[in-house]
Amino acid sequence: MLALHFGAGNIGRGFIGQLLSASNYEVCFIDVNQSVIDDINSLKQYHIEIVGDVPERILIQNISALNSSDTEAITDNLLHADIITTALGPTALKFIAPVISAGLSKRISQDCPPINIIACENMQGASSILRELVCDHLSSKDLQQLSKYAGFPDAAVDRIVPLQKNSEKLLVQTERFFEWDVDETGIAGNKPPVNGITYVKNLQAYIERKLFAVNATHAAIAYLGYIQNINYINQAINNDNISSIVKCLLKEAGFLLNKKYDFSINEFNAYSQRILQRFSSKYIADDVTRVGRSPIRKLGVNDRLIAPAIQLADLGIISDGYSAAIAAAFCFDYKNDTEAVALQVHIKKNGLASALFHYSRINPQTELGKVILHKYNLLQK
Ligand SMILES: NC(=O)c1ccc[n+]([C@@H]2O[C@H](COP(=O)([O-])OP(=O)(O)OC[C@H]3O[C@@H](n4cnc5c(N)ncnc54)[C@H](O)[C@@H]3O)[C@@H](O)[C@H]2O)c1
Numbered sequence: 001m002l003a004l005h006f007g008a009g010n011i012g013r014g015f016i017g018q019l020l021s022a023s024n025y026e027v028c029f030i031d032v033n034q035s036v037i038d039d040i041n042s043l044k045q046y047h048i049e050i051v052g053d054v055p056e057r058i059l060i061q062n063i064s065a066l067n068s069s070d071t072e073a074i075t076d077n078l079l080h081a082d083i084i085t086t087a088l089g090p091t092a093l094k095f096i097a098p099v100i101s102a103g104l105s106k107r108i109s110q111d112c113p114p115i116n117i118i119a120c121e122n123m124q125g126a127s128s129i130l131r132e133l134v135c136d137h138l139s140s141k142d143l144q145q146l147s148k149y150a151g152f153p154d155a156a157v158d159r160i161v162p163l164q165k166n167s168e169k170l171l172v173q174t175e176r177f178f179e180w181d182v183d184e185t186g187i188a189g190n191k192p193p194v195n196g197i198t199y200v201k202n203l204q205a206y207i208e209r210k211l212f213a214v215n216a217t218h219a220a221i222a223y224l225g226y227i228q229n230i231n232y233i234n235q236a237i238n239n240d241n242i243s244s245i246v247k248c249l250l251k252e253a254g255f256l257l258n259k260k261y262d263f264s265i266n267e268f269n270a271y272s273q274r275i276l277q278r279f280s281s282k283y284i285a286d287d288v289t290r291v292g293r294s295p296i297r298k299l300g301v302n303d304r305l306i307a308p309a310i311q312l313a314d315l316g317i318i319s320d321g322y323s324a325a326i327a328a329a330f331c332f333d334y335k336n337d338t339e340a341v342a343l344q345v346h347i348k349k350n351g352l353a354s355a356l357f358h359y360s361r362i363n364p365q366t367e368l369g370k371v372i373l374h375k376y377n378l379l380q381k
């Protein structure tokens with residue numbers, strides 16, 4: 001079986017590649033980083049190191065790599081592929097849509113079996129968004145037949161893979177924990193036989209639990225830690241002020257998710273405890289600047305902080321935890337992050353009230369808007 005995986009970065013090599021390989025797929029990575037591509041093609045293997053009290057080294061073999069610009073080779077591979085996955089970052093999905101549509105068009109013309117394309121990105125509806133982007137490049141004839149030939153099931157993926165600072169080429173150090181939920185209602189043909197995927201019918205519940213609890217908490221720790229000049233998540237989480245904001249945010253997340261879905265408060269409390277343990281791990285040195293990366297994306301209306309804060313406000317609850325995290329996110333002025341720089345330019349020129357509406361669609365005159373502005377002003381002192 002052949003898997004095409006776009007994005008040979010931390011999650012690509014350190015999570016998705018591992019599970020595909022362990023499920024007997026030959027994995028062809030597609031990336032824009034030529035040195036990673038060259039390393040994969042020359043070494044033809046790499047290691048994953050599971051860190052923790054009981055460490056483990058796992059060898060990944062039967063791999064190859066292509067450059068994202070090599071349209072012809074990717075299209076040829078796509079014709080014979082059994083699954084397509086991505087982990088390259090939400091904003092890069094638009095760049096791979098043309099080559100995927102070229103490959104799908106070939107598959108349709110040759111009446112190939114259906115294939116599933118699973119975008120493993122931290123966002124709501126990533127595969128559905130990729131489908132729309134792919135559709136923009138298909139002929140109307142192919143569009144009519146697309147559902148017969150390709151499924152784009154949405155997914156939620158969870159494993160902490162920090163920036164890699166080791167000297168061994170291609171090595172990825174990661175935590176042992178992982179969760180990969182895939183919407184079984186979006187599958188075309190048979191479910192891909194990937195050990196480790198949990199097929200679920202109500203993906204929205206799982207992606208919201210992942211984004212609103214794991215990623216929102218992570219973002220809160222990162223932005224509040226950054227303000228206090230703390231470098232790593234596992235240090236920031238020990239700060240009393242940050243820890244109490246995080247606990248408050250998790251309570252708010254639990255309340256919201258319990259109202260919307262079947263997660264009981266007890267079940268969510270156990271989930272929260274596990275999040276806190278994972279973030280505290282002494283084995284994972286995760287930079288607050290990685291976790292806080294792309295603040296404009298993270299302050300988007302459907303993303304981890306704003307969506308739950310607005311949903312709580314709709315229920316009449318002005319969140320304390322999410323608001324604190326949002327206010328801190330607007331303070332993120334890390335110079336090596338282009339989105340952070342653009343965000344600060346906007347705030348400097350137009351003020352926070354304007355930024356809150358521009359990036360997050362929150363009216364600064366509402367109760368929620370006022371609380372965020374107040375918390376932001378306190379952080380500026
Ligand atoms: N690292 C984590 O802990 C984690 C966990 C769960 C989900 N995610 C999600 O996984 C995705 C990837 O995150 P990451 O941490 O692995 O990032 P990363 O930067 O380590 O990897 C992204 C890879 O995609 C490649 N890429 C960029 N544009 C490309 C293109 N047009 N074609 C092909 N390859 C391209 C990059 O060169 C890089 O190798 C993100 O959506 C992230 O939110 C990350």
Ligand SMILES: O=P(O)(O)OC[C@@H](O)[C@@H](O)[C@H](O)[C@H](O)CO
Nearest residue numbers: 122157158159160161215218291
């Ligand atoms: O990848 P991002 O930028 O959306 O979010 C940063 C981290 O919160 C994220 O990568 C987590 O480590 C991951 O989602 C854990 O599963």
